[in-house]
Amino acid sequence: xxxxxxxxxxxxxxxxxxxxxxxxxxxxxxxxxxxxxxxxxxxxxxxxxxxxxxxxxxxxxxxxxxxxxxxxxxxxxxxxxxxxxxxxxxxxxxxxxxxxxxxxxxxxxxxxxxxxxxxxxxxxxxxxxxxxxxxxxxxxxxxxxxxxxxxxxxxxxxxxxxxxxxxxxxxxxxxxxxxxxxxxxxxxxxxxxxxxxxxxxxxxxxxxxxxxxxxxxxxxxxxxxxxxxxxxxxxxxxxxxxxxxxxxxxxxxxxxxxxxxxxxxxxxxxxxxxxxxxxxxxxxxx
Numbered sequence: 609x610x611x612x613x614x615x616x617x618x619x620x621x622x623x624x625x626x627x628x629x630x631x632x633x634x635x636x637x638x639x640x641x642x643x644x645x646x647x648x649x650x651x652x653x654x655x656x657x658x659x660x661x662x663x664x665x666x667x668x669x670x671x672x673x674x675x676x677x678x679x680x681x682x683x684x685x686x687x688x689x690x691x692x693x694x695x696x697x698x699x700x701x702x703x704x705x706x707x708x709x710x711x712x713x714x715x716x717x718x719x720x721x722x723x724x725x726x727x728x729x730x731x732x733x734x735x736x737x738x739x740x741x742x743x744x745x746x747x748x749x750x751x752x753x754x755x756x757x758x759x760x761x762x763x764x765x766x767x768x769x770x771x772x773x774x775x776x777x778x779x780x781x782x783x784x785x786x787x788x789x790x791x792x793x794x795x796x797x798x799x800x801x802x803x804x805x806x807x808x809x810x811x812x813x814x815x816x817x818x819x820x821x822x823x824x825x826x827x828x829x830x831x832x833x834x835x836x837x838x839x840x841x842x843x844x845x846x847x848x849x850x851x852x853x854x855x856x857x858x859x860x861x862x863x864x865x866x867x868x869x870x871x872x873x874x875x876x877x878x879x880x881x882x883x884x885x886x887x888x889x890x891x892x893x894x
Contacts, residue, residue, distance in 0.1 A: 617800075617814045617852060619777040619821075620845030620887055621653075621660045622683045624727055627839055629666035631724050636662060639705035639721070640685065640729060641696060641770045656771040661685065665842055673840035675726060678783050678831040678880035680841035681824060682720065682728030685771070686778030693717060693733040694763030697756065710754040715740045715747060715818040717754055725839055732778065740818060747818045749804045749811065780844050781822040782882065785831035789879045790823035797859050797876070798884070799852065820846075834881040841882060845873070847889040856886060 626632040633652045636642045642654035642662060655661040662683065673679055687693050697719065700707060709720040718732035741748040784790040791810055795802050800812035800821060809824035821844075825831075848856075853874050860867040860876060867876045873887035 617820065617846055617848045618889070619780055620847045620889070621655070621663055622777055622780060622841070622845070623663040623665060623843040624680070625665050625667050625670050625837065625839050625842045626725055627666075627668050627670060627672070628724065629664055633664055635705075635723050636664070637770075639700075639703060640731065641699070641768065642685075643770055656775045657773055659776075661771075661775070661777050663842075667837055667839070670837040670839050671835070672725070673838045676827050676831070678785055678828050678834055679838075679882060680727055681781040681783045681822070681827075682730045683777060684718070684730035684732055684779045684781065686776055687731065687733045688772060688774040690717065690733045690735075690759060690762045691764055691766075692772055692775075693719075693731065694759045694761070695766060695768040696731055697760055698763055699768035710756065712752040712754045713749050714752070715749055717759060719754070727840060728781070730781070734778075734818075737816075745801070745803075746805065747803050749818060779820050779822065781824070782841075782878075783828035783831070784823045784825060784878070785828060785880055787823065787825060793865075793878050794821055794823060797863060797865060798846070798856055799859070831880060833879070836881070843883040843885055845885050845887050848886050849888065853886045853888075 629652060636654050637644055643656055645653045645655050645658060645660060650666050652664045653660040705721050707719055707721045711718050716732045716734045718730050721729045723729055787810055794800055794812050800814055802810055803813040803819050804811040808826050809822060811819035812821045813819040857867050857874060865876060867874055873885045876884045878884060
């Protein structure tokens with residue numbers, strides 16, 4: 609499998625619509641570990657090294673999204689090392705955020721939690737690339753029990769001080785209404801390779817990465833188009849060069865899928881109305 613050095617695409621920032629901006633912002637700073645970059649009464653940007661990973665948009669009148677409709681399953685924040693994950697775990701043991709799961713996926717080790725408005729969050733670290741097991745273009749990615757003691761031991765004596773340099777959004781996992789329609793959009797239109805399949809779920813990646821995006825119907829089978837204004841996922845920023853963006857535009861035109869070029873980037877919506885913005889990477893985000 610190809611290496612993931614200088615991947616063709618990656619995830620930029622994720623934008624969420626929230627009702628209680630102060631409470632949700634505080635959660636992502638204190639429990640998750642993102643740093644406050646800038647904010648006002650309507651919008652807060654959180655991230656690391658001046659690079660926005662999460663944008664929170666206040667809309668107190670937006671309806672609360674149902675956990676059974678299409679939209680966000682979780683935003684997955686990738687830490688640079690296993691030691692960083694261990695330090696985050698020690699921090700979590702002290703602050704006790706609402707952790708809802710932990711898994712060893714062979715390619716990565718992860719913990720899962722939920723923010724105050726029900727948006728899923730994953731905190732994870734990848735295992736070394738050469739340890740990933742590929743067969744026929746698909747990567748072995750089980751959900752086994754996480755060896756928590758081993759991860760904690762990797763932390764050493766350093767304390768958690770928030771997201772370290774090199775942290776980023778590693779992938780975004782979505783709830784959709786149907787897997788065939790999701791594959792048609794995320795693989796055939798956006799151009800991501802299918803890298804793994806679970807019953808009711810498909811994973812997509814580029815540049816040899818295990819996955820940048822995932823879609824499942826575990827809670828949302830048969831879901832229709834999203835009804836806005838709504839809390840939850842507002843936009844996913846996908847980092848891609850001009851050639852990649854142009855190829856997406858060509859494929860969307862061929863399928864009569866609207867794609868609008870704006871100052872922000874190329875904007876499309878998936879079959880359930882979730883907004884995707886294709887943006888050029890900057891020196892900070894590569």
